[in-house]
Amino acid sequence: MNSDPSKNSFAADTLHAVKGFCMGVCDAVPGVSGGTVALVAGIYDRLFTAISHFDRKLLTFLVRRQFTRAAAHVDARFLLALVLGLGLGYVAMSVAIKVLMASETLRSLTLASFSGMILGSIWLVMKRIRPEPADQRIQCLGWGLAGCALSSLIAFQNSTTASGEISLLYLFCCTIIAICAMILPGISGAMLLLILGVYYHVVEIPRNLIHLEQVGDNLTRMAVVLAGCSVGLLTFSRLVKWLLKVYREQTLSAMLGLMIGSLLILWPFQHRIEPEVDHHKPGYE
Numbered sequence: 001m002n003s004d005p006s007k008n009s010f011a012a013d014t015l016h017a018v019k020g021f022c023m024g025v026c027d028a029v030p031g032v033s034g035g036t037v038a039l040v041a042g043i044y045d046r047l048f049t050a051i052s053h054f055d056r057k058l059l060t061f062l063v064r065r066q067f068t069r070a071a072a073h074v075d076a077r078f079l080l081a082l083v084l085g086l087g088l089g090y091v092a093m094s095v096a097i098k099v100l101m102a103s104e105t106l107r108s109l110t111l112a113s114f115s116g117m118i119l120g121s122i123w124l125v126m127k128r129i130r131p132e133p134a135d136q137r138i139q140c141l142g143w144g145l146a147g148c149a150l151s152s153l154i155a156f157q158n159s160t161t162a163s164g165e166i167s168l169l170y171l172f173c174c175t176i177i178a179i180c181a182m183i184l185p186g187i188s189g190a191m192l193l194l195i196l197g198v199y200y201h202v203v204e205i206p207r208n209l210i211h212l213e214q215v216g217d218n219l220t221r222m223a224v225v226l227a228g229c230s231v232g233l234l235t236f237s238r239l240v241k242w243l244l245k246v247y248r249e250q251t252l253s254a255m256l257g258l259m260i261g262s263l264l265i266l267w268p269f270q271h272r273i274e275p276e277v278d279h280h281k282p283g284y285e
Helices: 003-027 035-040 045-052 056-063 067-073 075-098 104-130 134-155 167-182 190-195 199-210 215-248 249-264
Strands: none
Touching: 003 075, 035 104, 035 199, 035 249, 045 075, 045 215, 056 067, 067 075, 067 134, 075 104, 075 199, 104 249, 134 249, 167 190, 167 199, 167 215, 190 199, 199 215, 215 249
């Protein structure tokens, strides 16, 4: 007897939303990448394929009002469930981050848990890399070391702190850079935002909106952040999709190296990630 397809679809949507929630939680924490969750959860290829389909063909479907075909072209049901979960996870972690980072004990426990998850993820990704020829094994080793070096370099950068307001253009450019990192396993987009001096400006947006503080300014900043995310995703996703198609083993090896290097920013090696400016310190009221 066949099961109800609608129930299967609902279960799949719920699972994708949960995976998106986990991605959002990770993307809100400096040192952790939501791309790692996507890779380990088995949705990395599907995600980039869906994003890369925001193209002329989609525009043609929309102009012709062929909305069903347009939705199928971009895997809309999958994306909507994932984005909903991701948004909820990011907002929840943005609100909780000040509490979790407010003391040495909570900070260490939080980052230690993420370190454990990344260690487990490294093992899972390693099992997916199967280089066959000897020269491909050497290439994979080289790309893995390069990825590890890049992630380690980012981890040891000194974070800047913004004591005043930042321009919307600067915020837009920083968001483009960060979203490209967020979708790569091992490179923390939140850490790049911290290095660029805008992390606490971004992470405070959901909290301020929930408390109805400076609603107009925060809605404007949110629109700028979303615009930067869209531009970064639409441009960078095509490159990643091509790399996974043509150089899959080498690309996965580089991603594995990025994940290994990212451990240097987490427990027990973590730097202090709160800013010197009181207004942006975790737990500051």
